[in-house]
Amino acid sequence: MDSVNDTHNKYVAYVLWLFGFMGVHRFYLGRPISGTIYFFTLGLFLVGWIVDLFLIPGMEREADRRFIEGSHSYTLAWVLLTFLGIFGLHRMYLGKYITGVLYLLTGGLFLFGVIYDYWTLNQQVNDKNTEMFY
Known part of the structure; x- marks a missing residue:
């Protein structure tokens, strides 16, 4: 179910995920601390980066709730x-x-x-x- 507030785009998050071993998608989705950790650890040694492939929809919904359109x-x-x-x-x-x-x-x-x-x-x-x- 789509959120009423649509501030962040799940598909853009997936495109940024391609650079995700540097944490870009996490910064975009409002998670600067884990984005920084990803930046310095190459996406938690690529393991976290792969796991995020499945976590992005939930992170996008949370960003939509946190930020104002x-x-x-x-x-x-x-x-x-x-x-x-x-x-x-x-x-x-x-x-x-x-x-x-x-x-x-x-x-x-x-x-x-x-x-x-x-x-x-x-x-x-x-x-x-x-x-x-x-």
């Missing part, structure tokens, strides 16, 4: 971060033009900014989507 797409923000993060396009998408240009000029603040955004992007999009309510 709105005018900004979590999926688009994550695709921009994952594949073009050093250029700051995900930040520009969220209206953070100054830091977006800064990322563009510094390679994602020498990759430290990109790593920070892996930890915080879901919350950044969530905050942007709730701005219209306040």
Whole structure:
């Protein structure tokens, strides 16, 4: 059964799972701690990565419950971060033009900014989507 709130896409999570030994799909689905562990252990020595093939639907439903749907797409923000993060396009998408240009000029603040955004992007999009309510 699909969730009423559809913030994250299961199929995108599976595409990111292909890079999952680096934890990308876990970051996308709102699990930065285990994403970091996967990054440093190559997906728990590939065992956790394979197990996640079966856990993704549940993680996607949980992400849909945790985050607020709105005018900004979590999926688009994550695709921009994952594949073009050093250029700051995900930040520009969220209206953070100054830091977006800064990322563009510094390679994602020498990759430290990109790593920070892996930890915080879901919350950044969530905050942007709730701005219209306040």
